[in-house]
Amino acid sequence: MHETDMTKALILTVKDWYHSQPDKPKIEKIHLIVGQFTCVEPVSLQFAWEVQTQNIFLAGVELVIKETPLIAFCHSCQQEYQPEIGLQYSCPDCNSPMEDIKSGRELKIDRIEYSSTNNLKGCGGEQPFAPTDKCIGGSRTDPN
Amino acid sequence: MHQTFDAALEINLLHANQEGADHNRQHFDQWGITCLNIMSSPGAGKTVLLEQTLKALKNKFKIAVIEGDMTTELDADRLRKYNVPVIPINTGRSCHLDSKMVAGGIHILEHQYNPTDFDLVFVENVGNLVCPAEFEVGEHAKIALLSVTEGEDKPLKYPVMFQEADCLLITKIDLAPYLDIDLDRITENVRQMNPQVTIISVSAKTGEGLEEWFAWVSDRIK
Numbered sequence: 001m002h003e004t005d006m007t008k009a010l011i012l013t014v015k016d017w018y019h020s021q022p023d024k025p026k027i028e029k030i031h032l033i034v035g036q037f038t039c040v041e042p043v044s045l046q047f048a049w050e051v052q053t054q055n056i057f058l059a060g061v062e063l064v065i066k067e068t069p070l071i072a073f074c075h076s077c078q079q080e081y082q083p084e085i086g087l088q089y090s091c092p093d094c095n096s097p098m099e100d101i102k103s104g105r106e107l108k109i110d111r112i113e114y115s116s117t118n119n120l121k122g123c124g125g126e127q128p129f130a131p132t133d134k135c136i137g138g139s140r141t142d143p144n
Numbered sequence: 145m146h147q148t149f150d151a152a153l154e155i156n157l158l159h160a161n162q163e164g165a166d167h168n169r170q171h172f173d174q175w176g177i178t179c180l181n182i183m184s185s186p187g188a189g190k191t192v193l194l195e196q197t198l199k200a201l202k203n204k205f206k207i208a209v210i211e212g213d214m215t216t217e218l219d220a221d222r223l224r225k226y227n228v229p230v231i232p233i234n235t236g237r238s239c240h241l242d243s244k245m246v247a248g249g250i251h252i253l254e255h256q257y258n259p260t261d262f263d264l265v266f267v268e269n270v271g272n273l274v275c276p277a278e279f280e281v282g283e284h285a286k287i288a289l290l291s292v293t294e295g296e297d298k299p300l301k302y303p304v305m306f307q308e309a310d311c312l313l314i315t316k317i318d319l320a321p322y323l324d325i326d327l328d329r330i331t332e333n334v335r336q337m338n339p340q341v342t343i344i345s346v347s348a349k350t351g352e353g354l355e356e357w358f359a360w361v362s363d364r365i366k
Contacts, residue, residue, distance in 0.1 A: 002239055002275040009160050017151065028148060032157065039278045039304050040157075086300055089337040097339040098307075107157040107278075115148045 003040060006107075007048035013109055014058065029062045029113040036085060037070040037104035070104030161279055164243030168282025171250055175259040178364050179267060181281055183305060184289035185298075186271030189315040191219045192348040193289065193357075194266055198226035200358050205263040205365060210249035212241040212270045219268065229257055240275035241267065243282055250282075263365050273298065277305040285310040285364055292320045296329040299337070307337045311344065311360055318347040 014030060034040050042065045049063045073080050074091040080102060083089040089098040156162060172179045182190050198207060208229040211220045220232040231249040235241060246267060253259050267283060269276040288309035290298055293316060299306040306312065312334055320327060331343055342360060346353035 002278065005238070005242065006157050010157060012160065013153070013155055017153065025149070034157075037304065039274045085303065089300075089303065097335055098337045099339060109153045109155045109157055111153055112151045113148055114151065115146055 003044035003048045004052075006040065007045060007052050010049070010109060011052060011056070011058065014112065017112060018057070023116060025114040025116045027058065027061050027112060027114045029064050030058075031064045031066065031110040031113065033066050033068060033106045033108040033110045035068045035070070035104040035106040037101065038107050040107060042067060066110070068103045068106050071102045072098045073100040073102050075100065158278065161243050164247060165280035165282045168243055168247055168250055169284070171254075171259075172265065172282060172284070175262065176366050177259065177262050177265050178285075178366055179265045179281075179283045180285050180287055180361070180364065181267045181269060181276075181283035182287050182289070183269045183273075183276045183309075184271060184291075184315075185273045185294060188271070188289040188291040188294065189348055190268050190271070190289055191222055193313065193315065193346070194223055194268060195226065196348045196351075196354055197266070197358065197361065198223060198228055200354070201264075201361065202226055202228055204362070206261050207264045207266065208253055208257070208262055210241075210246055210253075210265060210267045212245070212268055229253070235270055239270060239272050240279050241269050241281055242279045246281040264361070273302040273305050277302075277308050287311045287313065289313045289315050290330065291316040292323055292325050292327070292330075296326055296333060299330065299333040303337055306334050306341075309334075309338060309341050311342045312338075313353075313357060314343065314345040316347060316349075317345045317352055318350045 014027070018024065018027065034042055034045070045065060046063055053059050053061060070083050070085055071080050072083055074094065074096055076094045076096045077091060081091055083098055090096060169179070182194065184190050194209060201207060208231065209223050211223065211230055211232045212235055213219050213232060215234055215236070217232050220230045223230045231252050233241065233245050233249050235245060267281055286309050288305055290312060292314060314327065314330055327345065334341060334343065344353050344356050344360065346357055348354070
């Protein structure tokens, strides 16, 4: 269960980011990128995340994990191929060893999706991704 | 009003561990120590390999061992018989050593001994083919053990460990005649993903292959 430790590290990183923000935004989603050629199981990570965040400021925040496939580049054939994890890693065409991994080793906190209610009240609530300039323009009336 | 924003972080999930590992390595470098991280499944023969290695090399090099063990000091007690410092780290229920745990061992090495006296530190990791592969501890080289009783398919099933290894020791080679195991197949399976790895077949019981292993270790010393 090293996912437990990784989740601890993830929470610390997000906490650092949160405390560096002057207006303490509401975190909605954390986006991770996890390669398929790592020792990390997304299901275990999700479970550890739910358990470890339930009583802290990240409770209810969604963890979105994007998996990236294992892709290697064969220098002999000058082409990419997708090794079959657990079965064969060498190039299916020329049998050269897998040396150059292009994708699949990622273990990354990609981005934090957050919302801020500061200065936006009264700009209308219909469009979740309303661009800021529209709000500043004040073309809408306060529904409240 | 609800507006969402993105903050791009692009931070490695293991960056804290990696920073710790780099810090540990700086200490080792500053003291002129080579650190080797020994990893395998439980029972592949890490401790007996270290016993043989200490016996053969302790008069040639000044050696210490940082010993990861989940809850006991059984392995540490075996190695202490060779009169080298053995620093036990009980990992509790954790399945691997991380750089912070090893930093604790380095702290003891620094304060209870004179670290500049040492040439070589072995880190015996927790027996596990999965987790230790992702957690660098500050080593200069990774050594993976695979015993012949585990089967030739293990490198295919636990590829990260074998892909990361600088040296693979195929252990318990004395048992090979009693098993339906294809040693060439183990080598082929590992080389598929790690063509540069040094592969040495050893038996800690009969001594077969150990000289080659000792020579490999000696070549790593700064």
